[in-house]
Amino acid sequence: xxxxxxxxxxxxxxxxxxxxxxxxxxxxxxxxxxxxxxxxxxxxxxxxxxxxxxxxxxxxxxxxxxxxxxxxxxxxxxxxxxxxxxxxxxxxxxxxxxxxxxxxxxxxxxxxxx
Amino acid sequence: xxxxxxxxxxxxxxxxxxxxxxxxxxxxxxxxxxxxxxxxxxxxxxxxxxxxxxxxxxxxxxxxxxxxxxxxxxxxxxxxxxxxxxxxxxxxxxxxxxxxxxxxxxxxxxxxx
Numbered sequence: 643x644x645x646x647x648x649x650x651x652x653x654x655x656x657x658x659x660x661x662x663x664x665x666x667x668x669x670x671x672x673x674x675x676x677x678x679x680x681x682x683x684x685x686x687x688x689x690x691x692x693x694x695x696x697x698x699x700x701x702x703x704x705x706x707x708x709x710x711x712x713x714x715x716x717x718x719x720x721x722x723x724x725x726x727x728x729x730x731x732x733x734x735x736x737x738x739x740x741x742x743x744x745x746x747x748x749x750x751x752x753x754x755x756x
Numbered sequence: 757x758x759x760x761x762x763x764x765x766x767x768x769x770x771x772x773x774x775x776x777x778x779x780x781x782x783x784x785x786x787x788x789x790x791x792x793x794x795x796x797x798x799x800x801x802x803x804x805x806x807x808x809x810x811x812x813x814x815x816x817x818x819x820x821x822x823x824x825x826x827x828x829x830x831x832x833x834x835x836x837x838x839x840x841x842x843x844x845x846x847x848x849x850x851x852x853x854x855x856x857x858x859x860x861x862x863x864x865x866x867x868x869x
Contacts, residue, residue, distance in 0.1 A: 674856045685760070685846050685860030686799070731799065735856040743789070743811065744856060746799040 645669045648747035657756050661719040665732030672734035677717045680729045722754045762847050762861040777832045777864045779847030788830035789848040842868045
């Protein structure tokens with residue numbers, strides 16, 4: 643039972659254009675959402691997050707949008723750069739039980755073409 | 757200066773053996789985690805642990821056990837290894853104030869033959 647879904651396994655974008663990665667979730671208990679970036683043979687690295695009380699969070703070239711009613715979030719990267727080529731994981735958590743266990747999506751492989 | 761480190765990076769062993777993977781974090785975090793990334797690339801939580809509480813994902817076989825000698829270390833012990841245990845195992849850490857932001861180690865690729 644996938645509670646966090648990333649339905650696009652891969653995405654190719656030209657350098658300088660916008661990359662949009664999508665994520666859907668089913669568990670309405672989730673109250674915190676994160677995006678991680680992962681290069682081959684490395685662990686995931688935190689990119690950006692958003693609390694369920696917000697609908698947008700921006701950090702430089704990266705913006706995450708949250709639509710709670712649709713249980714959907716998206717990551718926008720503008721402008722895309724070749725170094726952004728990686729697998730992007732969407733993750734969700736809820737603050738019960740005193741620790742933040744993350745539930746991950748399956749990932750979307752982004753390729754930015756020079 | 758590595759924040760979360762794991763050893764070994766690669767581990768090849770035979771079915772039935774017992775093995776351990778070590779994890780250390782120098783971030784001063786109070787909570788540590790183990791995740792498993794299987795062949796389908798899903799990253800799934802196995803355990804979360806702080807000095808007060810161990811939370812176990814109920815799908816994890818009891819052949820897997822976390823052991824924490826101190827706040828900076830959370831080792832993963834696996835008994836009677838099976839072929840299906842082959843995966844990449846990631847350690848992570850966070851602070852209760854981080855809102856879920858976790859720092860991951862580089863992973864340990866375990867291959868059971």
